[in-house]
Amino acid sequence: MRLLVLGGTHFLGRHVVTAALDRGHDVATFTRGVSGDPPDGVRALHGDRDDPAALPAALDGWAPELVVDTSCQTRAAAENAAAALSEVRGYAFVSSLNAYANWPPGPLGPEDAEPTWSTDDDEYGPVKAFAERTIGAAVGDGFLTARAGLIIGPHDPIHRLGWWLDRISRGGRVVVPDALDQPIAAVDARDLAAWLVGAAERGLSGAVNATGPVGMTTLGGLLDLCREVTGSDAEWVPVPEEELLSAGVEPWVHLPLWLPADVARTAWDVDTTRARELGLPSRPLAESVADTWAWLRVNGRPPMQKLAHRPEPGLPAELEAKLLGRIADDQVT
Structure with missing residues (x-):
């Protein structure tokens, strides 16, 4: 399938690209073009996510069916992704435990039992919570938000x-x-990356605390x-x-x-029951x-x-x- 990685040239995004290629997808990355190039065989699309015209122009008729979003850092980036990608079948969004209004220190129970930020400031957590709501409302079923904690790995x-x-x-x-x-x-970036690709393929929906047990x-x-x-x-x-x-x-x-x-x-002390039920692995x-x-x-x-x-x-x-x-x-x- 046609899979777009928003990000994709370093750390988690890099591992997402590798996992998507391993699963036989036609992969494109969308980045600013300043942090390296994706592997051979990947469409390297460039643009500023804060520019509403950049992503449609870069896609230029190439219509992704799946999206894994590792790079949303601003409210504008979220709004632009929502406008351009609302028709995809599966959208896996990398959020953060910081989207919760009471973390840290927590503890955190099941995802639907904890409040997320609703303020208008541009701090990291409130921006992630805004992106979850904005993109999720546009995509509907098939939008999964992975609230990651500490990510480690090569x-x-x-x-x-x-x-x-x-x-x-x-x-x-x-x-x-x-x-x-x-x-x-902690969660290994390679485990999280492969799981995100699989989540998009399966059209999984809702929030998941995506960290170690x-x-x-x-x-x-x-x-x-x-x-x-x-x-x-x-x-x-x-x-x-x-x-x-x-x-x-x-x-x-x-x-x-x-x-x-x-x-x-x-x-x-984070409830990861749903992550385990949905198959997020935790390597040694x-x-x-x-x-x-x-x-x-x-x-x-x-x-x-x-x-x-x-x-x-x-x-x-x-x-x-x-x-x-x-x-x-x-x-x-």
Whole structure:
């Protein structure tokens, strides 16, 4: 079938394209043309999603039957997609848990039991909720919105898991939060991508919490996997939350994937019953971590996507040194 990927040249979109080609679809991507090219055999369409004339002009009579939308970041982009693509049979839209008005910290129950944002501001969560409503109203049956959480895997330009792998691979004393037992859940981009293509094919409808299952792992478990796959001699130096915050360490940014205790307690308590019923897989976390490390070793640090809601991840070396200087050797685990 004719399948259009809105996005499609990096990370999740790249994996969506691969999955669609593997399933025999006639694939096109629609991007601004600044983040690389799709694989051979894919129609590379270019334009600005915020321009209402761009997508119809790029399609130029090529009528997609299926859509996987990985790149909607503005209200205008949502309105333009709704106007141009309302006749497709299946539309899988990548939203976010941030579309929920009470996340974080959650917890989140079944999709239809939780309120989504209805405000008019241009923050990330409200824009995703607006896009869900706008495109969903235009497409009707066959519109699925995948509210994704933490997405990991090869080709990740956001570099949260990648930063930990890189830092841990260098060994030595590594600053970590003293809350290594905080829960965390993730979905591999390759699993999500293939599932999105299948959802569009099947014409699935409604909202789905598209992340890993509750109890998947802890932050400490994930970091231990990073140490294992890199073969590192890294030693964890746990630092209490109050000391991290007083030193200017930003949760989720300077120590990627770490959240303050009052948020971490429930942030990954997300009901994924519908996702499991609809076949969203969850490959072993060790496989995702090992494959990400293997990809990083070959390709190096990917270019950072310069988006306002995605600051550069990682603990600056001078801040790490300052924190390590405060911690006695006998606190190393």
